[in-house]
Amino acid sequence: MFEPDVYIKRREQLIKSMSGGLVLLVGNSESPMNYLDNTYPFRQDSTFLYYTGISRPDLFLIIDIESHHTALVGHELTIDDIIWSGSQPDLVNLGELCGADQVLSSSELTTELEKARSQKRTIHYLSPYRAETKNRLEKLLGLSVEQHSKDNSFELASAVITQRSVKEPREVNEIEMALGITQLMILAGMKSVQPGKYEREIAGLVEGIAISGGGRLAYPCILTKHGEVLHNHQYHRRLDQGDLVVQDSGASSIHGYASDITRTYPVNGIFSSCQATIYLAVLRSLEGALSTIRPESSFKESHLAAARIITDHLQQIGIMQGDIDESVAVGAHALFFPHGLGHMMGLDVHDMENLGEDFVGYNDQVHRSQQFGLKSLRFGRAPSQGYVLTVEPGCYFITPLIDQWKNEKRHESFIRYDMLSRWENFGGIRIEENILVTSDGCKILGPPIPKNIPDVENACRG
Ligand code: GLY
Numbered sequence: 001m002f003e004p005d006v007y008i009k010r011r012e013q014l015i016k017s018m019s020g021g022l023v024l025l026v027g028n029s030e031s032p033m034n035y036l037d038n039t040y041p042f043r044q045d046s047t048f049l050y051y052t053g054i055s056r057p058d059l060f061l062i063i064d065i066e067s068h069h070t071a072l073v074g075h076e077l078t079i080d081d082i083i084w085s086g087s088q089p090d091l092v093n094l095g096e097l098c099g100a101d102q103v104l105s106s107s108e109l110t111t112e113l114e115k116a117r118s119q120k121r122t123i124h125y126l127s128p129y130r131a132e133t134k135n136r137l138e139k140l141l142g143l144s145v146e147q148h149s150k151d152n153s154f155e156l157a158s159a160v161i162t163q164r165s166v167k168e169p170r171e172v173n174e175i176e177m178a179l180g181i182t183q184l185m186i187l188a189g190m191k192s193v194q195p196g197k198y199e200r201e202i203a204g205l206v207e208g209i210a211i212s213g214g215g216r217l218a219y220p221c222i223l224t225k226h227g228e229v230l231h232n233h234q235y236h237r238r239l240d241q242g243d244l245v246v247q248d249s250g251a252s253s254i255h256g257y258a259s260d261i262t263r264t265y266p267v268n269g270i271f272s273s274c275q276a277t278i279y280l281a282v283l284r285s286l287e288g289a290l291s292t293i294r295p296e297s298s299f300k301e302s303h304l305a306a307a308r309i310i311t312d313h314l315q316q317i318g319i320m321q322g323d324i325d326e327s328v329a330v331g332a333h334a335l336f337f338p339h340g341l342g343h344m345m346g347l348d349v350h351d352m353e354n355l356g357e358d359f360v361g362y363n364d365q366v367h368r369s370q371q372f373g374l375k376s377l378r379f380g381r382a383p384s385q386g387y388v389l390t391v392e393p394g395c396y397f398i399t400p401l402i403d404q405w406k407n408e409k410r411h412e413s414f415i416r417y418d419m420l421s422r423w424e425n426f427g428g429i430r431i432e433e434n435i436l437v438t439s440d441g442c443k444i445l446g447p448p449i450p451k452n453i454p455d456v457e458n459a460c461r462g
Pocket residue numbers: 219248249260343349392432
């Protein structure tokens with residue numbers, strides 16, 4: 001945890017941005033995997049973590065916007081808790097650690113909420129994303145799931161998003177620590193890859209490094225020779241000469257901050273000329289996009305800039321044609337680059353998306369497009385100084401998608417379907433960096449991780 005003052009100040013800032021009422025934050029509980037006592041690793045709700053720093057199940061926080069009073073709610077440790085989970089700070093200690101004014105039991109919370117409701121005070125809560133939280137809200141507020149899914153507080157979500165979007169220096173520092181671990185994860189992948197190895201051998205090594213770093217993976221690692229399957233979480237394939245590995249992996253820091261890095265590398269340590277051509281298209285697209293990112297410039301424009309560069313390179317190898325701006329405007333490039341340029345990152349790898357993806361990524365100035373490809377851009381609005389984002393262009397040859405578009409003759413004035421057969425089993429390439437938006441541009445966070453072709457090839461040769 002950070003010092004209590006950090007959490008007190010964060011709550012004070014939240015209080016200032018709200019009009020009144022009570023804020024109720026519901027912490028996460030354990031989540032059973034296959035029976036009650038065999039649980040997924042515990043992950044605290046990120047907003048609860050942001051305002052308290054406490055990573056323990058079954059807690060609530062209430063913040064009174066009028067009196068500025070904060071109470072941490074939970075149960076006292078029982079001897080059973082201590083026997084099975086060891087000695088740990090009790091509720092009063094936890095209250096002190098997060099700078100709360102008071103601690104309350106669950107039954108006292110019920111009384112407080114009943115009192116607030118009888119006084120017709122607004123109780124603000126965030127939209128729940130876990131069934132356990134939905135049940136708790138149903139019990140505490142006497143609202144059906146349908147009602148509380150509708151009545152969650154727009155005002156609170158908006159205040160939280162505004163506050164959590166701008167990272168404090170200590171948060172950037174945490175992200176950089178997570179990136180330090182991720183550098184080791186990627187280098188380990190590059191150093192250990194060789195023909196005959198199985199994806200699972202490298203995936204296991206990578207996950208072990210995340211645990212050795214003191215946290216865990218920030219999300220399930222992608223480590224595959226089928227990088228064209230965008231969220232491929234299988235690791236059972238053997239790596240052979242000529243294959244490319246897409247490794248998309250991130251660690252979480254001890255305080256729960258994420259990193260999210262992708263590199264693509266050749267199994268035999270040397271890119272073929274076809275692989276190098278597509279790799280350079282993606283690398284130049286990443287560099288081009290980075291040069292456009294600055295406060296007040298929409299991320300959607302950066303996405304489109306990345307798409308134009310990829311289109312230009314695909315034209316040079318003869319698989320696309322026509323006017324580049326028109327081609328990007330109709331979305332022809334999305335056959336090869338069907339996802340978004342990036343997303344916000346912080347305590348969550350896709351930061352705050354539980355509060356509403358559009359709510360985080362779009363506003364009155366920039367609306368989400370419905371066009372194939374662009375619709376998958378998770379963050380489109382202009383960032384401000386202090387935002388942390390990922391930038392992750394990619395180029396993929398997805399056979400079922402190519403077949404579908406070819407049959408439909410979709411965008412055939414821009415796509416040379418007759419030239420695509422030799423690329424059929426290419427797979428995919430993605431390169432991903434994490435950036436901090438500065439006053440006049442952006443900077444790549446974390447230690448350098450091989451990205452230029454000679455550096456990647458050197459790392460792969462150990
Ligand atoms: N690691 C998932 C993503 O890049 O969004």
